[in-house]
Amino acid sequence: MPIQPDLEWHQHLAEGRFMLCADAATGVPFYPPRAIVPGKGSEDVVWIPASGRGTVYSSTTVYKRLPETNYNVALVDLAEGPRMMSRIEGIDPADVVIGMAVTARIEWPEGGDPFVVFVPAEGAE
Known part of the structure; x- marks a missing residue:
């Protein structure tokens, strides 16, 4: 196979x-x-x-026209070593900073495939 x-x-x-x-x-x-x-x-x-722990390596805010919401695209260095592209949620996209500790969360949109996003780790905001 x-x-x-x-x-x-x-x-x-x-x-x-x-x-x-x-x-x-x-x-x-x-x-x-x-x-x-x-x-x-x-x-x-x-x-x-994967532990789910990571650190923001870089982030950029994508600005949308109203009424859509702005979002970020981030590179996250995982605790295990690899770097992955994702989003940081639970915080205003402009407040994401390089070096911020984050934790992975699995999102599963209705009718879509699951994917990994990150949220600020406890005390990281």
């Missing part, structure tokens, strides 16, 4: 688990999910649980 990392990623999220792919030989995680370990060409990929 072919490895389908994107399908597995969404399946984990649908089951309420934030998981990362990792090199089975070293345990080093990577993102986005791939069928082959980056830089090695090895297909020895395993799934490991």
